[in-house]
Amino acid sequence: MWVALTEGWLSIVAHRHKPDHLLVRARNPKHITRTFRDADMYIITSADYPFRADVPREDVIEFMSRRLEHMTYDNFKNTIDKQDYGYREVVNTVWSVLYEYGISYRFDNTSSYFTEDSSDSI
16 A cells, blocks of 8 residues: 655554564655654665564554554645655646546546446456
């Protein structure tokens, strides 16, 4: 699962060897240390996401639940620190790519995506 947060971009997946933990991964170490402050981060330099932490599943659930419960912003991109130019650019690029992806669905309101019997699901 990719998670875009004010503090950074995380990839969170099931841990292969610890079923009660999730593997939290990032390309910038601050994205983990800002989010899971108590986690022991380690580095695998050859990995696509070199910065990693094994975080108890319940801690991730609690963090995400708390974040959703206390959300007050109405524009995510504006929550990112203007000083963190690189991350702001990443988020804006992802937004742009997804906007382009959605254009064909936006203007085709006759498509099967707007009917209840659509087989396209998550």
